[in-house]
Each structure stands twice: as structure tokens, then as C-alpha cells.
Amino acid sequence: xxxxxxxxxxxxxxxxxxxxxxxxxxxxxxxxxxxxxxxxxxxxxxxxxxxxxxxxxxxxxxxxxxxxxxxxxxxxxxxxxxxxxxxxxxxxxxxxxxxxxxxxxxxxxxxxxxxxxxxxxxxxxxxxxxxxxxxxxxxx
Amino acid sequence: xxxxxxxxxxxxxxxxxxxxxxxxxxxxxxxxxxxxxxxxxxxxxxxxxxxxxxxxxxxxxxxxxxxxxxxxxxxxxxxxxxxxxxxxxxxxxxxxxxxxxxxxxxxxxxxxxxxxxxxxxxxxxxxxxxxxxxxxxxxx
DNA sequence: CGGGATCCTAACCGATACTG
DNA sequence: CAGTATCGGTTAGGATCCCG
Numbered sequence: 001x002x003x004x005x006x007x008x009x010x011x012x013x014x015x016x017x018x019x020x021x022x023x024x025x026x027x028x029x030x031x032x033x034x035x036x037x038x039x040x041x042x043x044x045x046x047x048x049x050x051x052x053x054x055x056x057x058x059x060x061x062x063x064x065x066x067x068x069x070x071x072x073x074x075x076x077x078x079x080x081x082x083x084x085x086x087x088x089x090x091x092x093x094x095x096x097x098x099x100x101x102x103x104x105x106x107x108x109x110x111x112x113x114x115x116x117x118x119x120x121x122x123x124x125x126x127x128x129x130x131x132x133x134x135x136x137x138x139x140x
Numbered sequence: 141x142x143x144x145x146x147x148x149x150x151x152x153x154x155x156x157x158x159x160x161x162x163x164x165x166x167x168x169x170x171x172x173x174x175x176x177x178x179x180x181x182x183x184x185x186x187x188x189x190x191x192x193x194x195x196x197x198x199x200x201x202x203x204x205x206x207x208x209x210x211x212x213x214x215x216x217x218x219x220x221x222x223x224x225x226x227x228x229x230x231x232x233x234x235x236x237x238x239x240x241x242x243x244x245x246x247x248x249x250x251x252x253x254x255x256x257x258x259x260x261x262x263x264x265x266x267x268x269x270x271x272x273x274x275x276x277x278x279x280x
Numbered sequence: 281c282g283g284g285a286t287c288c289t290a291a292c293c294g295a296t297a298c299t300g
Numbered sequence: 301c302a303g304t305a306t307c308g309g310t311t312a313g314g315a316t317c318c319c320g
Contacts, residue, residue, distance in 0.1 A: 077263025
């Protein structure tokens with residue numbers, strides 16, 4: 001019962017995350033573009049991924065942000081960090097079962113973004129052009 | 141076959157939103173706690189919702205952020221804004237079909253956060269305590 | 281009622297340099 | 301390789317006042 005479509009049925013809990021509560025705090029942590037991307041990369045591979053490999057797979061992230069994001073995810077129990085004290089050092093990251101569970105949902109979001117990117121880009125352009133023509137909202 | 145290049149050459153599906161692209165830009169917009177919450181509130185109701193009603197349903201958001209978030213979502217074609225030039229003014233917000241589609245996924249994220257909030261809170265506490273006891277990472 | 285316009289502060293985050 | 305530490309610019313966003 002982990003799929004999005006099945007989860008969608010459980011509307012009984014009636015959005016209890018909309019008010020200030022621990023669940024909403026969790027949601028606030030997930031609402032981060034780097035978090036979404038890191039989860040995406042980690043779940044896309046077959047096994048653990050090393051730090052710089054991870055970084056190479058994510059165009060645009062700085063070392064600082066990747067470190068911080070991984071640390072946060074590890075703290076939340078979504079990512080496991082394995083250190084092998086060799087030289088040079090070797091640190092591998094992978095998703096915990098909890099992280100894999102969440103990864104299914106974030107991956108669905110990513111796929112949704114891919115599918116609808118064009119439509120959204122178009123909508124954005126139309127909106128901007130409407131605003132350019134009608135500086136003040138006209139009441140029809 | 142451990143390397144990325146080999147994985148890519150083998151024709152494995154690579155999440156196309158992980159690299160810089162329009163889809164990733166879309167994802168970055170969705171990666172916002174207010175966006176997630178607004179979508180959650182809009183889809184929870186049965187019909188259009190007025191501005192202050194929306195605000196009341198979301199504990200903690202300021203008028204400024206709600207206005208900006210709604211404007212962004214309208215720009216992306218996810219939210220429809222209907223103005224009735226009565227006095228006092230009446231402005232109603234609702235999800236477009238595209239917004240409803242996305243709302244199913246974000247709602248799944250919200251529900252996931254509700255289900256796993258306790259586990260994450262616990263993991264967080266354990267992590268913090270481990271860091272307090274082991275200031276330097278121990279290789280074991 | 282549904283915002284817009286300002287001011288102002290905390291935080292974010294990139295860039296850079298250093299380390300085991 | 302996989303980070304930590306620090307500086308500094310930019311911004312997010314809260315608080316407040318105002319308006320049609």
C-alpha cells in the first residue's frame with residue numbers, strides 16, 4: 001500500500017498536516033529542491049553512491065549544499081552514510097527503507113514535472129504577457 | 141558494471157529531471173512548503189476558497205507569502221483566480237485540472253509526512269544524541 | 281476584503297581556503 | 301576524497317502601514 005494512487009484514497013486523515021504540527025515540520029524539510037534531487041539520484045542507482053559521484057550526477061549543486069543536504073537527510077533517517085577508513089577516504093550514501101519509501105513519491109513528483117514542463121512553461125509565458133498588457137486587473 | 145557511464149551506456153533510464161532542464165526548474169518551484177500547503181488546502185475543500193478563508197486554514201502563513209504563493213501558482217497554470225467586483229471584493233481560488241493532478245502527488249507527500257512524523261522525530265533525536273556523544277566520526 | 285508597498289532582519293548560499 | 305571553516309553578498313520573508 002505504498003503507491004500514490006492508493007495513498008490518495010486515504011482522505012480520511014483529512015489533511016492533518018495543514019496545521020502546525022510535527023508532520024508539517026517534516027513536510028517543510030522535504031520542500032527543498034536539493035532534497036528532492038538527492039533522493040532522486042540515490043534511488044536511481046543500483047547501490048550506494050560516493051560523494052563526488054553524487055555531486056557529478058547533480059548538475060549545479062555546490063559541495064557545501066550537498067554536504068548539508070545529505071547530513072539533514074541522514075539526520076531524518078532517510079539516508080545512510082557509510083564510511084570506509086581507507087586512503088583515500090571512501091564515503092558511500094544510500095537510502096534507508098524509509099528513504100526508499102519517500103523516494104517513490106518524490107520520484108512521482110519528478111516525473112510529473114517532466115511530463116508537464118512544457119505546459120507550465122507555456123502557461124508562464126501567457127501569464128506574463130497578460131500581465132504586460134493588463135497592468136491593472138480588469139473586472140469583466 | 142559499477143560506473144555511471146556504464147549504466148548510461150547500458151540504456152538504463154536516467155531520471156531526466158536530475159540535470160539542469162525546464163523540468164527541474166518546475167520541480168524547484170514545487171519544492172516550497174507554502175506551495176505544498178496551499179495545494180493541500182485548495183484540494184481539501186469542495187469548491188473555490190476565498191483568500192482569507194484560505195489563510196485561516198493555514199496556520200502560520202502571512203498575507204504576503206500567501207499572496208505571492210497564489211500568484212506563482214496562478215502563473216504556472218496550477219491555480220485559477222476568480223475576481224468578483226462586488227463590495228466588499230470577493231476573490232476565489234481553485235485548482236485547475238493541472239493543479240488537481242499535481243495535488244494528488246503533493247497530498248501523497250503530506251500523508252507520508254503524517255504517517256512517518258514520529259519515526260522521523262525519533263531518528264532526529266537519536267542522530268543529535270549520537271553527535272553529542274561522538275563529536276568526531278568514529279570509523280568502525 | 282484582498283491585497284500593495286516598505287522596512288528590516290535572519291537565513292541562505294556561493295566562493296574560497298584549508299585539512300586528515 | 302570528502303569534507304570543515306569562514307567571509308560576505310543576496311534574498312526570503314515577517315512586521316507593519318496603507319488603500320480601493
